[in-house]
């Protein structure tokens with residue numbers, strides 16, 4: 001039976017066909033050649049687990065989602081991104097998928113122009129063309145979802161990401177997916193506590209998976225944050241960074257919310273020193 005993830009990626013492929021017909025790969029390559037180089041997202045995220053200032057926050061621009069429907073209007077993603085940056089976010093995540101999340105490459109471009117920190121293109125990457133798009137529209141980091149890719153694709157897409165000067169956040173949900181990601185050389189590994197096949201969210205899942213993340217990878221806890229306590233709990237389990245969507249876009253004071261999330265994780269510093 002087709003999963004939610006299968007149906008999302010099917011829509012992504014259909015939409016991609018239209019964009020490929022409208023803009024050639026050569027045009028994207030020209031845009032990339034004229035663009036400033038990507039920022040170092042790995043450096044922005046690494047070391048969060050032992051930083052006395054707290055874990056790194058990846059703050060997301062997310063209008064709607066398959067699990068929750070409409071979340072926030074976000075008429076100008078640049079305004080939201082600037083608030084996130086002012087609050088101390090380390091990376092801005094921009095959902096660019098249109099059908100289920102109401103995102104776009106225009107959102108990515110607007111956010112890139114508005115902030116000085118790295119920007120993640122958060123989408124369902126299933127075709128090399130999307131990597132060129134990501135860089136052409138200003139992404140420094142792209143998402144690779146292990147559950148949506150076979151090993152050959154993961155290997156090729158990791159190489160292409162690097163070739164284009166970007167980093168990859170490689171997202172896993174199970175032990176087997178973590179092992180595949182690490183074996184293929186992922187440097188930044190996210191554990192999404194949302195199962196993208198069923199949409200079930202279980203914040204305790206991060207703790208269960210964290211022990212399978214090797215020391216050398218940058219560890220990201222993704223999804224399910226309801227407030228500072230969740231960030232504190234992820235930090236206590238050794239996350240370098242926490243990716244937050246809904247709790248930030250629904251918060252009327254996103255700058256303050258990012259500050260509070262970081263502050264909450266600082267309470268975990270003594271616990272982390274023993275890890």
Ligand SMILES: O=C(O)c1ccccc1NCC(=O)[C@H](O)[C@H](O)COP(=O)(O)O
Pocket residue numbers: 004060062065066067068192194196199222223224225243244245246247
């Ligand atoms: O958010 C969803 O419902 C969703 C459904 C299917 C695939 C992906 C989905 N979300 C992408 C994400 O992983 C989240 O936007 C991100 O981790 C932030 O999650 P949250 O803080 O829970 O909004």
